[in-house]
Amino acid sequence: MKIARHLLSILSIIPASHALSNDTHYPLTLTNCGMEISLPSAPQSTVTVGQSATEILYALGLAERVAGTSVWFTPVLPEFREINADIERLADNDPSFEAVVNRRPELVAAQYEWHVGPTGSVATREQFHELGIATYVMPADCDTKDNSTGGDGTRTAAFSPESVYKGIRELATIFDVQEAGNALVAELETREATAIAAAEALELPDDLSAVFWFSSPDRSAAPYVAGRLGAPGYMMDALGIRNVVESDEEWPTVGWESIARADPDIIVVARMDRRRFAADDIAEKLDFLHSDPVTREMSAVRNGRIIEMDAHAMSATMRTLVGLETLVDALPTLAFDR
Structure with missing residues (x-):
């Protein structure tokens, strides 16, 4: 089962009134990983620092808003291979601060705080904000997690996919594509439940x-x-x-x-x-x-x-x-x- 293949079928059954009732009103202010961020409008240009943020934006149908990507562990999901080929990869690993800024993004979306955070290897969030560039860090890396301990951080409570779903919904709100966000979360929740049920049947x-x-x-x-x-x-x-x-x-x-x-x-x-x-x-x-x-x-x-x-x-x-x-x-x- 592939995310992109089922996304369109799920979108087709969500009532239009549901999407309209959740339209984003700008300026949008939200708290992300302990920091308040504000966006005057839906970002037209985004640089991603982390494969997770990249693939979520692709899954939300926002590839045309991605001006550059970085930090790749594995090949992009097969369903996004074609669109990813047309987007500049700034670095396989950590990009430089200058490389990110030179793409003139309105938003930097990061997977890990250790890339964009208090001691970010790319930059701090404040460095981007001083240039008028908003930042967003995926909640899965800061909810129930303390990244001040060094290394890859320490979990203060168990990870749950709900933090991934939260990130999807918040990015969908930032870009005013809530319908796509709801559809993607529904798809992933179904896959989660199906896999667990299949495991239970294995005895x-x-x-x-x-x-x-x-x-x-x-x-x-x-x-x-x-x-x-x-x-x-x-x-x-x-x-x-x-x-x-x-x-x-x-x-x-x-x-x-x-x-x-x-x-x-x-x-x-x-x-x-x-x-x-x-x-x-x-x-x-x-x-x-x-x-x-x-x-x-x-x-x-x-x-x-x-x-x-x-x-x-x-x-x-x-x-x-x-x-x-x-x-x-x-x-x-x-x-x-x-």
Whole structure:
């Protein structure tokens, strides 16, 4: 099931009066990630710093308002490949402040506060605001999350897709396309419910456990694995799978010896195009798991219970629902004889 394919069918059944009743009145003021922002009108030009914001704007039918994109982990969703090809990519990773400003955006939409936030690697929000450029940070990165702790932040409560839906609705309000926002949220909610129902029908073993491996600075380093309260934690909770990593950090580093002692039933590994670290390459991950004297003895490795997942689905984005579907599709193919 693809987002774009079903979006049009959902839009066709929403009464016109519903959309008209929710028209945006400008100037629009709202509080986003603890900061009040004001927009005099719907932005005509936007730069995205983060794949999540990019794909949401595409899904809302706003590609013509996107003047530049940046921070890509994986290829764009297939349904947006054609429109994305015509939009300038400022950088695969962090763009410079100057590169963003030179596109003369009215809005900068960011996925992570560590890119555009109090100590933003691209810029602070105040730096953009001083130039009359509004900023919006996806709520999934600040609701129930403390980004002042360094690294990838610490969750103060469990991630829920509701924070993704909130971001979709707020962006739809900013651009006055509430009808498209309601349709996209309805689509994702349906996919979420369908995946969870399918998992319940699988009759999986009790107390299944898993670890999600995003990347590592190098093969010998402790890996970045998913904490219990982030997007992978949500997926595991939704499917009744126990995370062997109990940290509240978004992506803590945990030694392989500790992971091997926990011996998770399933290892989920991130697949991405990004090449910031050696272990960004999934071939490196798989080779390490099968060749390292510690990891190759783990039951998940010996029994072939390794699942590949789109790296962006492991972040708190609308692709989290795609990740949920990936798990549900893969679980029936695994043997859980213990």
